[in-house]
Amino acid sequence: MTWLEIMVNRALNDPYLNELTRKLELKYAHNFLYQKDDIVLTEKEFDDVLRFADILSRSSGAEGRNKAYKIISLLYDAYKDDIQFQYYANSILTKLGNFASLNLAVGNSETVDTLETALEKEIKRVYQKVPFNDLVFTDPQYQLFEAMKDSNHFSFSGPTSFGKSFIMDAFIQYIITERHGIDNIVILVPTRALINQVTARLKKTITDENYKVLAHPVVPTIYKNRMLKYVFVFTPERLISYLGEKENPVINYMFVDEAHKIIAEKDSRSPLYYHAILLAERKSIKLYFASPNIPNADVFLQLFEKSVDEQMIIRESPVSQNRFFVDYVEGNGRMFTETGDDIVFDDLGKREHGYVSKLLRKLGCDCKNIVYCNTVADTIDFALQFSKNLPEQSDSRIDSLIELIKTYVHKDYFLIDCLKKGVAFHFGRLPQRIRQRIENLFEEKVIDYMFCTSTLLEGVNLPAKNIFIFSNAIGNSKFSDVDFWNLAGRAGRLSKELSGNIICVRIEDKKNRWDTPHKDLEVVRNKKIDDVQPIVIKGQKNFYTNLERSLRAKDFTRANYSQTEKEVWDHYANIVFTHQASKTDSILMSNFLRKNTDGKKLLERMDKENHIPLHILEQCSNIKVSYQNNIWEKISGAEKAFPEEITTQSCQAVLEKMYDYYNWGEEESKGRNPMVKQRTRLQYFAVLMYSWMKSTPLNMMIINIINYYKKKGEIWDKNETIPFDPNNRNQINLIINNLISDIDNVLRFKIKNYFLNYHLIVSEKIGKESAGTNWAEYVEYGTTDSVIIELQNIGIPRHLSMMIKDDYAEFLTFEEGVLVDINAEALIENIDCDKYKDELEELRAIFL
Known part of the structure; x- marks a missing residue:
């Protein structure tokens, strides 16, 4: 151990540092909760805590570096104009490589540069420069980027605020440039809600004209025979559909975003995720996994039988979080400190008329706030209650969105009531077009309060200064450690604030509303996330026994399993049989055979009785094989799949x-x-x-x-x-x-x-x-019109595709009834901007 690490360890274990940190947190809490700056550091305490932070910033480990950053963030509001603070903050944030926070904390930092700091800053700006733009990686981002460059597959995890998307985008640019644009790339996302967000982001970052960003598993005719390459943004089912078409271009790289969804036991889509990635892996696609807060990131490499050496767990966060609990049932509150000793406040949580709204207004004034409510009903109710007594906002951007909702959705939609007051709600049932506009307004701080459900956990990028958490559950299930920190980790926006606030609020004594605080708050207090244990590897809850029972059409080992658990087991059972039919070796297959002595005979018998070709089994892994074979037997030669006439x-x-x-x-x-x-x-x-x-x-x-x-x-x-x-x-x-x-x-x-x-x-x-x-295509695209389908394939949403087809078909070029070109510039120039103002802006974003 070097003398520097000895100093860091001594600092981390120094009781005086704990005392100073606790005082800083108390000072921050008084400012945040009471708007009182009544806790004063002595000159010696101020000097000493900065010296501690300077020592800790020289650590090679995340604990010391995080604590150094925490100290700077706690001091910032009170001392940002102090020259001594600026000197130390400049040096410390430079050592951490956190240039986004450096620009915020110090501004023109060159005025407080020492020779050592100036030299270190210049070295990092050169060596840690993000390829193809002027940004600079943080130290851990740079270490990860360099490690990924030398690997054929990789898995990494980090805090929610770490910048997973930023890293993936930079690495995709690196692949395109270094390999001279010869590769097709996929980003795999868990839901359709993320497709539009990721697609829009990639269109801004990928500058190579030979690349097109697509989100449907069909390469449009308009792009064929043009020697183009593609970055696809797929959900698992779209990836499976793409891989099922042999004539589609070969995929070389795949980035699995929100990889923890592959192993989520309470998500009925997790088997589909696993199945899709395994199909890709069989085609020798290079796999890269990104996940939030998973302490054993190598688990995804194990799952697909890759070397576990190529992985990295990032524990250093570029934003710090302050953790609070406000209890309106017991009438008190607390702050969870870095030292582990709660700071208790007995005068918080008084239940009076409008107490929740008062809390949100008091703590969320003049900053961006997310309020997590779990259910759609609660989300709407809380948003309406909160916005009811607020003054109406006068903003043309809000007015424009309200008019869009009236015409595109309905004049009585409750979102209109909220938007008039500068408030919004956000969940999966919102139309994608409306949801995107809300996200943009929130990002631009036109909307200050966003009430939401667990849609936010799917990877939607909506950081805020404050996260208010009214429920500690998703649906009927309590938060897992990963889920909580994925949500709470959105408190604090890199380059906007040095820290964010997590405020868990117990509004009433009700199930899944922090109803057992002593137990529920452990995940908040300890910041500890246990290793994840994939059911495919560990076989918990009689997993492999239940797969066999599903294949035999027998009852599961218990009658009271949830419907989601049963759906997961049925789906994995189908996948096991698909592996039998394709002679695929997998952890799933080998564990099934090892734990079920009659499993091999069962699968061989089913294989002999099966009429369904492998390519159908692979495309439809969520449908029981027995149903498919029964249908096969019933089909006659005169029977079409679907009627020609649709009524x-x-x-x-x-x-x-x-x-x-x-x-x-x-x-x-x-x-x-x-x-x-x-x-x-x-x-x-x-x-x-x-x-x-x-x-x-x-x-x-x-x-x-x-x-x-x-x-x-x-x-x-x-x-x-x-x-x-x-x-x-x-x-x-x-x-x-x-x-x-x-x-x-x-x-x-x-x-x-x-x-x-x-x-x-x-x-x-x-x-x-x-x-x-094939009605499946019509149901997917929401039309029977081939032109509208083709326009959607090139990335134009359904409503815009219908508008273009109906009113601006002259800007489309057809050959033998097939769309081969679209004159985007002329289309945009000729759109009636009075009639289609919103549509025009959307098309500009797509094409320009």
Whole structure:
């Protein structure tokens, strides 16, 4: 150990440093909670704590460096104009390589440079410069970037604020440049919500004209035969679809964003993630995994049987967080300190009229705030309550969004009420077009308060100064350590603040509202995240026994497993059989055979009885093999997959057939949000599906569904049927949110997958030409029009594609009925900016 590390260790273990740090945190807490600057450091204390920070910043370990940064962040508000603070902050942040925070904390730092600091700063600016722009990597970012350059596969994890996307974008630019643009690249994201965000970001960062950024698993005709290369942004199902088409360009690199989703036990999509990546790995694609806060990042390399040496866990954070708990049930609060001793405040948490709104206004004044509420209902209710007594905002950007919501969604949508007050809510059921605008307004600080659900945990990039956490659960399940810190880690924006605040709030004595504080708060207090244990590797909860029972169509080992757990096991069981059919070696397959003595015989027998080709099994891994084989037996040569004519009646007939073929009464009728709790629900989906496939605009679809409920006379709400009232805004908003959710989660995911499977089986049995049209494509794109489909494939959203097709088709060039060119500049110049103001801005962002 060097003398410098000995000094660092002595500093870390010095009781005096703990005493000083605690006093700094108390000072910060008084400023934040009471707006009182009544805790004063003596001149000696100020000098000593800066000297401690200077020593710690020279550490090679994350603990010392994080503590040095923490001290600077705690001192900043009170001492940012002090020349001594500026000297030390300049030196310390330079040693940490945190130039984004340096520019914020010191401004023109050259005025306080020593010779040592100036030299170190210049060296880092040269050697740690981000390729292709003027930014500078932090020290750990630079170490990671250099390690990735020398690897064929890699896994890394770091704090939420570390800059995973920043690293991936820089590395993609490096690959494109260093390898002279010969590679096709995929970024794999967990949900559609992230596709637009990542695609928009990449279009700004990738400057090579030979590269196109695409999000659909079809290379558009317009780009074929032009010697182009691609960066694809796919969800797992889109990756599987892409890999299933042999003529698609070969993929060379894949970056798996939010990699912890692969092993999430309570996410029914995790098997799909695993299956998609394994299919890619079989094609020798180089894999790179990025995840937040996972302490054993090598687990993803283990899962796909890669060398675990090429991994890095980053524990150094470029932003620090201050942790608070406000308890309105017990009437007190506390700050969780770096030393482990809570600072208790007995005069917080008084329950009086509007107490929650008062807390948010007091602590969130003049900064960006995220309020986590768990459920959609709570998110909307809290947003409405909070915004109710606020003054109306006068801002043209908010007014423009309100007008868009009125025309594109509905005039009675509750989001309008909130936006008028500078408040918004954010969850998966918002239309993507609206959600993107809200995110932009929040980023620009036009909106100061964002109420949200766990959509934020999917990787949506929305950092804020304050994170208020009203619930310690996702759905009915308590936060895991990873989930909590993925959410809480968004407190503090690099280059905007040196620190952020995590405020856990117990509003009432209710389940999953911090109802057992002593136990629930451990994850907040200790900042400790345990190693993740993938169920595929460890086999918890009789995992492999239950896979065998799924394959044998027997009951699981317990009756009270959740519906999500059952769906996960059924899906993994299907994947095991797919590995049998493809003779694939995998950890999943080897563990299944090792833990089930009759597993090999079972799989061999199923393989002999199976009629479904491998390419269909791989594309439809979430559908039980037994159902697929039953359909194979029933198909006759005269039967087309789907009717040529699309009507509400033909939609109903197709759904009725799918209900029987795939046993939806059993498979899709259970859990918290079943697709079809009752068979009569198919009438609703027939109306919805018909409107969607017929290119109906969203606002008209909403009107159609409202009319459907008018005729029906009743609506399902909170587990009961109630009379439908078209003048009841709560019911109208319920319809809107459910409709948008049903389009994304039911039509475009569940029903699309069933339609795809059915069409593939019919095509295989009687021939593709005889099978006829593929409704799966229509359900995915929301249209039967090939031009609108092709425009979506090149990255134009559905609503813009319909506008171009209807009003500006003269700027499209066709050859033999196929779109081969689009004159984007002329299109943008000729759009009626009065009629299509918002659409024009969206097209400019896409093309320019």
